[in-house]
Amino acid sequence: MPTPEEVNERTRGFLRDHPDAHSAVEKLLEREETKSLTFDDVELDSGRFGELVSRGIVEQTDGGGYRLRHPEAIEAALAGESIESETGPSVNVQRLRSALIEFASLRELGGLLGVLVLVAGARLLAYDDVFRDGHVVSPGNDPYYYRYWQEQLLARSDGVADVEVLADIGGAATGRPLTHTLNWWLAELLGGTPEAAATVAAWLPVIGAVALGCVVYVLAKLLTGDSRVGMLAVAFLGLAPVHVVYTHAGFLEHRLHQYFWLGVLVLALSWLAVDLQRRRESRTENIVAAKCHLRSRSSWIVAGVVAFAVGASAHIWTGSPLTFVPVAIYIALRTVSDVRADVPPLFANGPAIVGLAGGSLLAIGAHVGLGWHNSLAALTPALVAVGAVAVIGVGELWHRLERPAYELLAIEGVVAIAGLAGLFVFELIEPSRITNSLTQVFFREGATETTSLFAVKHAVILGPLWQIGLPYYFGLAALAVATTLVVQRYEPAWLLSVCFAWYYMALAAFQVRFAAQLVLFSSLFAAVSGVYLLAHIGLIRSFVPFARDEAERDKPFKIPGGRTSGYLFGTIGLLLILNLILVPSLVGQVTYSDEQFEAALTIDEHADEMDRSYPETAVDTAWGDVRMYNYFVNGESSSYGSRYEQLLGAEHPDGRADGLRQNGKYVVVSEREDPSSESYEILFEGLGVGHGDVETTSGRFQPVYVGDSHRAFTVVEGAVLNVSSSTATSVTASTVLEVNDEEIMYERHGEIENGYVEIRVAHPGEYTIGTESRTVNETAVHTGEQIEVHLD
Template sequence: MGKVTDDRTGVYEDTAAFLDERDDGERVVEALLAVGDGAETWEFDDVELDSGTFGEVVSSDIVEKVDGAYHIVDREAVRAALEGEAFVDANEGDAGFTVDFDVEWPTVAGLVGALVVLVAARTFHYKSVFVEGRVVSPGNDPYFFRYWQEQLIAQSSGPFDFGVLVNPPWDDGSFNQRPLTHATNWWFTELLGGDQWAADMVAAFLPLVFTIILAIALYYLALLLTRDYRVGVASVLVLALAPVHANYTGLGLLHHRYNQYLWFGLILVTLAWLGVDFTRRREMVGTDEAISGHLNARKTWLVAFAFGLVFAAWTHSWGGSLELFVGLGAFVGLRVSMDVRDGVSPGRVNLPLVFGFGVGAALAMALHLGLGWHGIPAPALAVVTFLGVVGVVGLGELWAKQGWSARSLLVVQPVIAVVGVVGALLAVGEIQAVVDRVLRSIGPSSAPSWQVSTQSQSLYSADLFYLYGPVAHIGIEFYIGLAMLAWCLYYVYREYDPAWLLISVLTVHYVIVAGILARFAGRLVIVISVLSSLGVVYLLSVVDLAREPVLFERMGGRQMGEKVGSAVRSLELRRAGLIFGVVLLVSSASLLYLPTMMGQITHDRAHVETAMEISEHAESLDREYPENHVLAPWAEYRMYNYYVSGESADESLGRYVYTPLFVDESIDERLEWLDDRIGYLVLADPPVSIPEKRAQPRLTDQLGVPDDRFESLERYRLIYLNADANIALFSVVPGAHIELNGVERDITVAEAEVSVQDRTFTYSREVAVTDDGVANMTVPYPGTYEINGERVEVSERDVMHGNSISVGE
């Protein structure tokens, strides 16, 4: 008697192997399936095969003999293998579905090539990052994260000293603390040794490493959704060449975004996996058996648990992450309505989803209560989201049992959601004030343009003619993705497919949210990349350069809802090259704007040299904070202070004080207020247009050519000048106080020749004389001053110690 096996997946694999090994494999298997018009058992004489071939079939465990009769071990599994379909044993819980990674080398080459493009797009500015043994992060914000990175390193004794993360030093009770990002930066730094070299390496390379992992996750997501490796490779290329994403995750850009983007990608993968697993089981064996198999699979609960971990990580990666909860809530609501529409029990099929949200909410709250991470709003909203998911799923189950329509459920859900959110805010008064702050932060700012970063503007801003903004930030792929989004929305309207519903809902969500704030365009790139790449492969098929995407073959070759075909497992080398080339052609706008956007945030070498000049000057005078505090243009403010004093956590002076020096008529009062708050002032090209009547020559004329006469304020001493870069550096000094007595004029002028580097200027200071004939002035330079025909000597000690010099009666 032959071997009896309950391994249905094994039968499928044995049949597939038999088909691969024999040239006549398909004919043999078709003969087996046709014998006796599909009779359960039969005799050898009933099958039209010779004894040798039949013996190979039996030895391959496709057919077995029981009680003197032969039968196919598993007819469904054998037929699936013959038709090249994926096979799911819904009764064998852990079997689930798999994505075959045993692919031919052109496919591997395509993925590796896409990853190489991604790395190149994020490292081409390396010369601006690695400067004279230092890692100079582009932009302003990375120095905020580098500040806390080094603060935690200073307090910890190694990578397992997690006590430094309890009640962290940045805790101010606010919603926007980014605790997981700081913890991640600290841990990897300690893992590499915890010294300055380790901190620099983490600042330089950790964003890139996380982005490579994200790209691989995105590749897997594309395979889950399309079972087409070409779409997977194209998805990675879309991500690689999106200017806005590269601008946030490039070399040296230690920021919360690299952290956030990875968690977002993993949220998509885990939720899509849960949707695809059930959908494919249902396509094979029907709804009830598919639900049982889905719930009995250990892998289902592992993925759901993984989603919970990622959900909690997302909650604590950045305070602004909470807007995703709206998108996820919309997805769950529409998923439940889809279940009701197609006769699927929402209560049963969504148990893993509810479990995952529960794990995430519990962990997010535990991190708050146990470690003091975030203020209460972030974890509380995670809990509210979990309760909302429970309510929506429960409501859907009631709707299904009562036989009510899915359309009526779609009407009721938003009403209940609004009532629930308002009720929660009223019940927990502490959240309400913070939510007001969140809503203000995501809306357009009414502040002056010089106080607002470009990421706080709309993706569809008038500055880029509304429709061109997405091209500059994402590329032409954005509009290809929008076209595919229209198809996808129609598809999920007609078909049961929770995974594509997830992509549709979150794409719509971020198309809207990025229209409010362009900073969310980075997440939009991630979710729309699969749609964009699917569109690119479809365009290639239209011009006969590639096969039609598997997903479209399904729609065109079979009735929608039938079993999907197997994955396209390899790419011919020539076709892979064409796909790569066409994607690059489609990404031509990205190739133009990617270096442009990166160039806008990398620091000019002149500014780095000026920062080093300040650092050396401050060290020579033993200045400590705030005596070495630097006021510089907002874009360079944190960079200067990181390298001079290390105090780069706050940017208020650079953002709100620097520019008004050029446009505010109360400049004297402003600089007097700054005297005790800063030690250095860096002047560069004015960041805004200066109205002619309000321009301040004292702050701009000194950037002119040598031998120009210039006038300055009393405590700001020019110590460094880079005329080529139009940068002037002033040190704040006490200044020498000169008192003139017996002056017989209304105005008195003091002049001295001043040398800075190899340049000589005439410094002039003009003051009014009192009715008593007394004039008082403070000068920041040592030297010989000509004052009313007299020569007055001012020493370096006089200037640096604020000594007084009396002249006249």
């Protein structure tokens, strides 16, 4: 319900738009004092009176009549006066309560709370795998890079108010500065302790997903006027496998920030488009609607939100320029749509462009003032803003000249090509930087997330099912209808979501990681299809997709009772059955097993016993796990560099013992389906000591942890037995070891040449060498001590 201040402002706006209606409004005020109003009492035509109702100045009563909202505010407006806003906590609470009731009933809020619990629950499926023995074990490899920088900034800062740290974040400034800053600041806010950092790492992804769910709900209801679409969209988002993985508890990355600010940007731009559309539909003249939209205080508040979303998105992640490409496409097509619908582009897009320009200044300011990110990322929003101003300027000229919209579309294409060519010709941006960015996004190989969503090996259609679920194809149907719709009629808000949906679908065709952004929009369109299906089979009240009739929008939310309720939830469950099966499986692929975590802790304990420090404590393993092991052992998880494959590819592991990651002393070997490597067999199968059927042993590697699928080793210098003999041609040094609670005969062989051979042993013990015996202690093994053995 609008406040008196809002009714006063709206009435003054109405009188500015229609000066000749002043006396009619005065008479309405006079009649209000004596009786309830009917349409027969009104000296306004139906269009003007309908505008009073749509602005919230007049409301309908239960008896079918009408009454003025806050007559005292209307009286002040007739006198040309504004009324002072009341202040105080109680007034602010009342305003918030009124706004919430107007947007959603308590029943709707309850339904929204239910689907948000679903969102959070899906991201806690691997709770026991994340929260272990007082540690937060993040799923995946990359979160440990973000946790590394979070802890680095905590060590550098002097508290939550230490703004100087923002300009001194070192290597974190080059790619994702705002992400690292937010992760640090939130940890600092919770106390700045290691426990606070772990809490943020664990729970921030879940909170971010829930916040994004709220954004998607508001966006869906804003576009459709139907809370059922909003709730179903949140459910589809909450159970999309690819999105669950990237926002699961512990998965601290740039993605949770990126998705949220992307959602806020789209929501803000959609609100501006819907506001104009509603004003246009309540007025007979497009120019009047556009000017009212431009003058509205709400429009400029939302423009500020656009600015913050643009500025934040520019510094959230390395590929931030990609975020603004669909914005540029939308502005170009929106201008053509405005011209075709006889809407003045300059007034219609003014707040959006100012918001985009303001965000550009924020992005550039952080780049120049704090050294954040590279020039391409910082300047992209500004380039889009300048291009948008040029396109809208041409569009405004086209509108005034009453030229056809298709001509404008052709000119925009020429302007876009000329603009891109100008960037290279005048070297405003280094071509190599653009080339490197494109290569990183579209042609990077190795990681699973760099494969196509529509990969042929997945029969093209199965990729979307595994990553997004069945809702993807429901959304595709609604997206096709919406695309046709925005071509046929003026729908600026739907045009925005259509542009973003097709854009991220195209990116996902190159790399599946973009499917998580696509989910934001596919969930929206899937919910439209889903609600339509449920209404069509009679489980819920009717639903008209993409309805423009206000009578079809904003109807009360109600869950049917009896058997129908069971059928309803059962049908929704069928729509999500594939997601319910795939989500646990996909999450399980990125979480770490008990063995891997135990191996990391065992290495850490061993390093403490040996009094080793970094880089001696560096752990080498498969690059997809290297950050996790190093985080728990030495805290140095900023790099995923690995020499693991070179180790396992060698003929014998001892030849690579001094060439591990950072020349460290530890390596974790994981089970392989195809154990074709000799080094793998020596270490994983034989444990370096000739375990099982493996005869070849190692003189440089000691097992420190032995699991079924993961085995950790430490590198030692190995004690050197200098064996001399004038008669023997070969010699064996052997001792009995206890490895993994099993006694094993450890043997090292050597061929004597010219009466001499060196045998390197990796374990302390009482060795038998021919007819001689020697004691090798722990110190000798770690220092490479030379021990003489004379056989004759």
